[in-house]
Amino acid sequence: MMNAPQAFAPVKRAIENGRIPGGVVGIVDAQGNRAVEVFGKAQTIPIERPMTRETWFDLASLTKVIFTTTRILEAAERGDIDLDAPLTTALPDFRQYTPDAWERKVTFRQCLGHLTPFPAVEPIYTYGRDPDLLRAFVLQREWRTGPAVYSDINFILLGLALERLNRVRRIRDLDPGKGFAWSAPTDESAATEDCTWRHEVLSGTVHDDNCHALEGSGHAGLFGTIDSILDFAHGLLTGTNASEHTIALIRTQLSDKRTHGWERPYIGWPGGDNAHPETIGHTGFTGTGLWIDFANGRAWSLLTNRIHPTRHSDSGIAQLRRAVGDIINAA
Template sequence: MSRAIAQFDAAFAILSASVEAGRIPGGVLGVVTADGNRMVRAVGSAQLVPERRSMREDTWFDLASLTKVLFTTERTLALAEAGHIDLDAPLTSVLPDFRQYNADNWERKVTFRHCLGHQTPFPAVFPLYTYGRDPDLLRTFVLQHEWTAGPSVYSDINFILLGLALERLEGQWIRAMDAGPGFAWSADPPDTAATEDCYWRHRVLVGEVHDDNCSALQGAGHAGLFGTADGLLDFAMGKLASAGPDALIRKPLSARRTHGWERPHEGWSGGESCSPDAIGHTGFTGTGLWIDFARGHAWTLLTNRIHPTRHFDSGIIALRRAVGDLINAD
């Protein structure tokens, strides 16, 4: 345990140095082992403008794309395990109106597994929110837009579509669904790390989703979840102890991805010293969770690196990798 504490202290020192250098306002680092040993520590500020608030160990964060793995992947795989979804069936098995005016187009051949592994030609980014703020109309736009096929890349569209399928199966929008133990779709501002001073919403975002498309859709499968370090570590502990359908989140679909998650590759966010039997994911707001099954531990690094603006080099890529390397140092 003393070795683990020393590794945690070294990793936290890197986070603290980033805060002291003004690269990020603040952060929370947490580590948990399969047998329940846990360390969580906070540094810096949860908010700088219009007023300053200190970061706490129980600060809530906009988890951004961690929503993909903590909610949408979990729910999709559970429905598959229950026989309600065939992962190798096209999305049209649940969304028959997807690109309904051309039965032969490529979009209608995209499967659930393709979306989980980001093995589709959808664009990496697409500003849905610039097409209006009517959530029903935007859902219809996603389903009927003629998407230009490109190389297979990480794309929010994959998980927006998975979210639409979940909504169709559940008969309710995602924001009406149970976010899961320890998670929520919004958070109380005094307890939450601020994100961006948003140009089009004309306010500093605190406790409401930062992601532009998720905001316009009023909930989506690619973003929108809020949580704390302890909530993430509780989730990770469950995965370290589980078997059965959870094996799919460890099963490779490509050199970089499993079902929903990333796996180690050159330059990945978890650093170079984790085992090959690790998975992880990050969020645009400055969040991340990594689970190393071979080493029997998990860690989360939560920051508000886009506060008050995303247009700044926070050094988050190097910070994540450095923290991962120290947590996993031999």
């Protein structure tokens, strides 16, 4: 398949150089042909386990595009929401004590495109351990504002909207779809961090602190294998797991760097500097990523456990992602 051996080489080197413990690379084309290669270890402490093709990964922010964006766009297509209406149409209690608050004017589309003034991240988990109280905190606090940036808060709010629309207490009560889950078996998962506040090496349990404290949210928490990721990508390439309307929106530019939920190519993009303009992609903090090139009918995913056993190391993940993307895009 298209430059597969060359695309696998940077991951092998990164492991040999001790930058990451392990990884899996997968490429699929519109005809369903796929190439997958597995490297290194799924866990190194306190035990060692090999990486396999069946290893489950904490997908982190890939949750935003694989699950939340898809569900929000489906809800819009059904007429359950209007993307240009404020979030208050699903979350009427959002900043309910300040009727003229700017937060009450934020729309679904603005959240999908990260076009809001919310901060990039907030340590919600430090405000308590009761998930219901933390949900109330998210909805009632006066959020500090700044320039529009990529923000977890946008998708935490979209996740809360999905809970209300689907009448579930937790987003994890929603079936995430074939090949994906909200947790995974410990001994079949790529380990993430030796968590300083949960006091254990995480494996099969969500790494994202806020998602863990909220007991499920729209910005993180999904688990999947390389083949589930490639199945999802192939479905978008062929239109078999999403409507034409949804696929058109995830390809529609909302800003220089973003579409509805996804990223589009720019200089320094994780998908490679030579990506075709009709490519979309997204990454996850744990070391995951997915890119879909509609023009050339192919997609690829790089899944690593780059934060095992700690996030505080130079894994070189940014350069690794671009190296893999550049090789695939050159095909």
